[in-house]
Amino acid sequence: MMMVKVCGMTNVADARAAADAGADAVGFIFAESPRKIGSEEARRISIALPENVLKVGVFVNAPPEEVLRVAAEAGLDMAQLHGDETPETVAAVRAGGLPVMKAVRVRNAEALAGVERFDADLLLLDAYSEEARGGTGKRFDWGVAKSLKGRGNIVVSGGLAPENVREAIDFFEPYGVDASSSLEDAPGKKNEESVRRFIVAAKG
Numbered sequence: 001m002m003m004v005k006v007c008g009m010t011n012v013a014d015a016r017a018a019a020d021a022g023a024d025a026v027g028f029i030f031a032e033s034p035r036k037i038g039s040e041e042a043r044r045i046s047i048a049l050p051e052n053v054l055k056v057g058v059f060v061n062a063p064p065e066e067v068l069r070v071a072a073e074a075g076l077d078m079a080q081l082h083g084d085e086t087p088e089t090v091a092a093v094r095a096g097g098l099p100v101m102k103a104v105r106v107r108n109a110e111a112l113a114g115v116e117r118f119d120a121d122l123l124l125l126d127a128y129s130e131e132a133r134g135g136t137g138k139r140f141d142w143g144v145a146k147s148l149k150g151r152g153n154i155v156v157s158g159g160l161a162p163e164n165v166r167e168a169i170d171f172f173e174p175y176g177v178d179a180s181s182s183l184e185d186a187p188g189k190k191n192e193e194s195v196r197r198f199i200v201a202a203k204g
């Protein structure tokens, strides 16, 4: 069954609605973003969710000690490392007992050259943008990453929406899919109907 993550949660109501609609994972942004929240707020949301919903913290170039501290404070199950983290940083976070999803922004074929060096639990593919690290609503050129099709640990993101998520699943046969900005009425405020349609389309 496809793992569906809804990212950029900023409040309990949106996170509960996503869980009720069948989301397997929700994401909290701890990096520069209009969706950024603190560990206390993330904890409040985490404890309002069922245990089986994976709580993922999104970090950009944070030191491993900070990732592990925030994870403990917020009750996270996984770190999404969405910056220029090294394989050593990924290893340090995992050694601290926290599974890692390493994000790669697929600007071109070279961006994928080093992915084998990451000993991560999951590999997230996202779009590249000069303006922001993530949550851009932009798609990347899927063809550039087609060699990763069918690998058991791929999660696809970047401009996914109810209308195109099935196409992405057919293209990559990924472990999971992830979306944020296309499911919002405004940055940080999810649209319940879009979230539900995204999950239905992904799991359909």
Ligand SMILES: O=C(O)c1ccccc1N[C@@H]1O[C@H](COP(=O)(O)O)[C@@H](O)[C@H]1O
Binding pocket: 007, 008, 027, 029, 031, 032, 033, 034, 035, 058, 060, 082, 124, 126, 133, 134, 135, 136, 137, 138, 157, 158, 159, 160, 178, 179, 180, 181, 182
């Ligand atoms: O959502 C953000 O604001 C964000 C900020 C910094 C790093 C990552 C962020 N979100 C991640 O971006 C991708 C794609 O989002 P979108 O669906 O294109 O809006 C997703 O994996 C989020 O986890």
